Amino acid sequence: MIKTDWKPLLDLTSRLAREYLESLADRPIRARATPEQMLAAFDGPVPETGLSALKVVEELARGADPGLAAMPSGRFFGWVIGGSHPAALAADWLTVAWEQNTGMAEPTPAASMVEQVALRWLTELLGLPAHCSGALVTGAQVANTVCLTAARHAVLAAHDWDVEVDGLQGAPKISVLVSQEQHDTVAKSIRHIGLGTRSTVAVDTDEQGRMRAGALAQLLEETRGPTIVCAQAGNVNTGAIDPMSEICDVVDRHRDQRSGTWLHVDGAFGLWAQASADKRALSRGIERADSWATDAHKWLNTPYDCGIAFTAHPEAHRASMSIRAAYLPEGADEGYRNPVDWTPELSRRARGFAVYAAIRELGRQGVEELVDRCCRMASRFADRLNDAPGVSVVNDVVLNQVLVRFSDGGDDDAHTRRVVTRVQREGTCFMSATTWHGMDLMRISVSNWSTDESDVDRSLESILRAHAERV
Numbered sequence: 001m002i003k004t005d006w007k008p009l010l011d012l013t014s015r016l017a018r019e020y021l022e023s024l025a026d027r028p029i030r031a032r033a034t035p036e037q038m039l040a041a042f043d044g045p046v047p048e049t050g051l052s053a054l055k056v057v058e059e060l061a062r063g064a065d066p067g068l069a070a071m072p073s074g075r076f077f078g079w080v081i082g083g084s085h086p087a088a089l090a091a092d093w094l095t096v097a098w099e100q101n102t103g104m105a106e107p108t109p110a111a112s113m114v115e116q117v118a119l120r121w122l123t124e125l126l127g128l129p130a131h132c133s134g135a136l137v138t139g140a141q142v143a144n145t146v147c148l149t150a151a152r153h154a155v156l157a158a159h160d161w162d163v164e165v166d167g168l169q170g171a172p173k174i175s176v177l178v179s180q181e182q183h184d185t186v187a188k189s190i191r192h193i194g195l196g197t198r199s200t201v202a203v204d205t206d207e208q209g210r211m212r213a214g215a216l217a218q219l220l221e222e223t224r225g226p227t228i229v230c231a232q233a234g235n236v237n238t239g240a241i242d243p244m245s246e247i248c249d250v251v252d253r254h255r256d257q258r259s260g261t262w263l264h265v266d267g268a269f270g271l272w273a274q275a276s277a278d279k280r281a282l283s284r285g286i287e288r289a290d291s292w293a294t295d296a297h298k299w300l301n302t303p304y305d306c307g308i309a310f311t312a313h314p315e316a317h318r319a320s321m322s323i324r325a326a327y328l329p330e331g332a333d334e335g336y337r338n339p340v341d342w343t344p345e346l347s348r349r350a351r352g353f354a355v356y357a358a359i360r361e362l363g364r365q366g367v368e369e370l371v372d373r374c375c376r377m378a379s380r381f382a383d384r385l386n387d388a389p390g391v392s393v394v395n396d397v398v399l400n401q402v403l404v405r406f407s408d409g410g411d412d413d414a415h416t417r418r419v420v421t422r423v424q425r426e427g428t429c430f431m432s433a434t435t436w437h438g439m440d441l442m443r444i445s446v447s448n449w450s451t452d453e454s455d456v457d458r459s460l461e462s463i464l465r466a467h468a469e470r471v
């Protein structure tokens with residue numbers, strides 16, 4: 001076996017990582033370089049000869065630094081992006097060193113069983129039924145696809161159609177009812193499972209972007225045959241959670257009359273309301289759904305990438321994902337699972353280690369505090385911004401999302417866009433822009449474990465400076 005002297009390489013890597021993490025306190029939050037500059041820095045012909053690993057890492061770190069956005073900073077509020085909890089980051093390093101291809105339980109018992117425990121912990125923390133099946137995937141996009149693939153299996157099986165064997169050609173038509181303000185990944189998942197966006201019907205939403213249960217009930221009355229309903233926990237703009245109890249009542253009534261109905265919830269970040277005694281009222285009833293997609297890399301603050309799919313129907317989940325190949329060990333069903341039977345991937349990263357480590361470091365109380373603290377910081381933003389002249393928060397801040405509109409007496413859309421650009425450029429913090437209900441807005445998402453009052457206050461000063469600046 002070719003020997004490598006790991007120590008200098010890993011010491012250097014550890015130092016470089018530490019320097020980056022320590023620089024988060026002061027470095028500009030936006031990336032300093034443009035994509036063009038990064039391309040110029042790295043592009044060139046395939047190198048003819050190699051370089052020592054030490055040099056490669058040194059060069060890579062030096063070259064990449066200007067093009068890094070400080071996404072793990074407590075003052076990064078763009079999109080919905082978490083940082084990495086310390087134990088999760090460290091566990092993820094080990095995951096790479098351990099290099100377990102974690103498709104099967106028996107050859108990699110540590111990876112697969114830690115994943116199994118992490119999934120069970122997640123079900124408990126999120127208040128989902130104990131018999132749920134789960135899968136760790138790359139993100140909520142793929143989690144939505146996994147859940148909807150299980151849904152497709154179940155609703156067609158209820159109409160005596162085996163989609164795994166017979167496919168969709170000639171199958172009973174599936175109706176898909178989705179919230180009008182559904183995240184775009186749900187539409188993409190619907191495309192991927194062969195249903196096409198034309199098979200979807202948009203369900204009306206209220207002023208906070210929540211699905212109207214009454215509108216759903218009306219549409220369901222006209223719906224025959226296999227039916228999938230997609231609701232949402234955590235509107236990507238407002239943070240609002242669909243009225244789950246009412247939606248479940250409506251879906252259950254339909255289910256009683258017609259077989260083959262499935263309720264899926266995209267809860268990429270909003271499902272984490274379940275981890276907080278304070279916020280749980282928002283998602284009440286959500287455990288009655290048939291499947292849930294969420295992310296660990298958002299609110300749990302595990303490293304990228306980690307999404308989670310849960311279903312209340314392990315048999316449908318497994319039927320839609322399982323694999324049998326002669327060269328793979330037969331799956332054992334006695335108390336443990338082969339991850340490959342629950343995920344779209346065969347070879348895969350051992351994401352369970354980082355999830356386990358994050359939950360182990362935080363404990364149930366720590367997870368709850370993390371969710372509550374982010375919500376508290378979002379309210380702090382909202383309260384202070386609402387007090388400032390010419391600034392208004394346009395959503396009900398129920399969770400960790402804040403939508404802000406800035407007025408300078410002229411064109412509010414243009415002024416708001418300018419404020420967002422100025423804030424991003426100044427670099428104290430980072431917020432993204434959005435368009436919602438016809439308005440250009442600043443969107444603040446508080447999703448990082450390390451964000452505290454001082455981060456919020458520094459960021460508020462930067463925002464208000466940008467608002468006060470003359471054109």
Ligand SMILES: *Cc1c(COP(=O)(O)O)cnc(C)c1O
Pocket residue numbers: 080138139140141142183185234235236266267268269295307
């Ligand atoms: C972020 C998000 C997604 C997509 O999640 P990824 O992890 O980026 O794949 C889906 N739905 C909602 C509501 C989200 O916020």
